């Protein structure tokens with residue numbers, strides 16, 4: 001199997017499959033990012049538009065659940081946007097997680113980007129919910145597997161309230177995750193690498209190593225603040241933020 005075939009096969013996957021590393025034993029992180037980039041190329045060839053990036057595995061809750069202690073980066077396209085009021089389409093084994101979402105005002109290029117310089121390039125911050133859906137059985141994967149699978153990306157929804165990041169202390173911004181009327185988990189922005197701006201800086205610095213930058217208007221999902229909740233058997237999941245409003249997904 002080569003990079004192009006791996007990307008095409010992951011893009012086509014509509015039910016649980018074995019991890020890529022089961023058949024590609026020496027798959028490394030760099031090759032996995034090449035597969036992710038090739039999958040983006042194939043998505044664009046079928047008409048999707050790049051709208052930004054997401055970070056994954058930036059909180060301890062997520063790292064512990066997945067057994068991986070390093071963050072990852074993945075691509076977001078317009079086909080992954082779930083507009084308000086649209087129910088989550090059928091997926092393999094979807095899970096939802098609350099995230100803080102930046103909208104870039106200016107281009108942000110690494111290396112050497114700090115949390116402070118990163119925040120200065122942001123136009124506004126929103127609350128959001130990401131719906132992940134690993135193509136791998138039981139979400140069992142290595143870091144290269146998850147990178148090749150574009151960070152388990154499926155859909156995401158951005159809440160209606162956006163404010164300049166300077167108007168809030170994002171490390172203290174709280175999210176309550178509600179499933180069918182029960183609060184099942186809570187976290188603040190500090191769960192994300194100490195401050196979500198650290199995740200933004202990381203994204204700029206990791207992209208710089210590949211000759212890329214965060215572009216004006218891009219969305220940046222900074223990573224699940226809490227553990228993700230399975231959507232099977234649920235009918236409604238909501239995230240309530242302390243200053244960034246609420247959003248609800250019908251599941």
Ligand code: OOG
Nearest residue numbers: 056057062151152223224
């Ligand atoms: C990998 C994707 C992680 C996040 O926010 O941590 C992610 C996974 O958990 O399947 O999107």
Ligand code: MG
Nearest residue numbers: 056130223224
């Ligand atoms: Mg996520």
